[in-house]
Amino acid sequence: MSKIIDASGLSCPQPVLMTLDAIKSGSDGELEVIVDNEASRENVVRAAESKGWNVFDIKDDDENTRIFIRKG
């Protein structure tokens, strides 16, 4: 079960900060990050990839985007 980070309604840099905090806090499994705008989606993906994590799935619904990342 992956840890869920709900960054919906937040704009940069909060979603990235929350994602990096979770990565730093020793999460070595998978993370699911929920964002609700494209800029945040791009920023979270960019930040995760810079830390050597891979995006293995992205799911969009009407309101939110769920980004699934795991350690590469």
Next chain:
Amino acid sequence: MAKNFFSTRVGIIVVGAVIGILAAALQKLGNPGNMGICVACFERDIAGAIGLHRAGVVQYVRPEIIGFVLGSLVAAYSFKEFKPRCGSAPMVRFVLGVFAMIGALVFLGCPWRAVLRLAGGDLNAVLGILGLGFGVWIGVMFLKNGYNLGRSQSTHAGAGWMLPLVMLGLLVLMLIYPQVPEKAKSGVLFYSLKGPGAMHAPLLISLVVGLGIGFLAQRSRFCTMGALRDLILFGQTHLLSGFLSLLIFACIANVALGQFQLGFTGQPVAHNLHLWNFLGMALAGLAFALAGGCPGRQLFLAGEGDTDASVFVLGMIAGAAFAHNFGLASSPKGLGPHGIAAVIVGFAVCLFIGFAMKKRIAA
């Protein structure tokens, strides 16, 4: 979904280059010196044009600003990114906008103009950019300690249309009451007869350039404050590459157009009080960092339906009125009579906001 080219490294460099070249061209076509584009100055000119302040030399409805918002709106709709949202501490954002403008007018320019001033050879801008970095650094300290303005919520599409409609309204007013030579007023609008407000590129060109930049900046998330913030906060250079691209290409364009003049003195719409160039921009940088975007980015966010960013924009326009009515704004002659007091009050307010807004977000 197709990858957004403008969100790539090459994309943001292209956008920075386009903005730099167009800014230099706008100056050639009539905009004030080293002010091809200045979001703060241009919002201040709009405040003057509608009579919120009566500084006769800075009154003109700048079509670039209208274009920024509407261009972003078009881009947001074209790519299904129009997301009307509201409710992330709008009152705080208004106050941050007020002091961002006051700080910018002590320096005489927003981050965009700081870069364009440097690109034109104005070395005073170095102090401004260092100050911007210092202000953003303070903001980053707050961000690291949990500062945030809380979540926004989705709202009616009509709410997201409010600032774009205001901009459309300003454009309509300009068409109903166009500038009349030698007249300081046309209908309800004020038009400067001299000074920076009297210097402008043709309306249609300014508007089209504004629309183009608004479109590209929405796609690329171009942000001058974010460039420094992401570098300090995450060590990321993505937005910074757009910022540097703007500097380099504006500089090349200025040299090519014969607009480059190196030095501290005799620079257009500038003073050389180093400490206040630094501190004015530091205040603006702190306010932008706490509000999550430079003044340009706030306009682009407003075009995407972010009404909290719209409130920040209104704060900046109100701040311009305060700055000129209270004698806070600098001029080429030096500081306004109450500029120093305003910077001190501004720092006190922004630090209070930084310390006070630390509500925990439940993950």
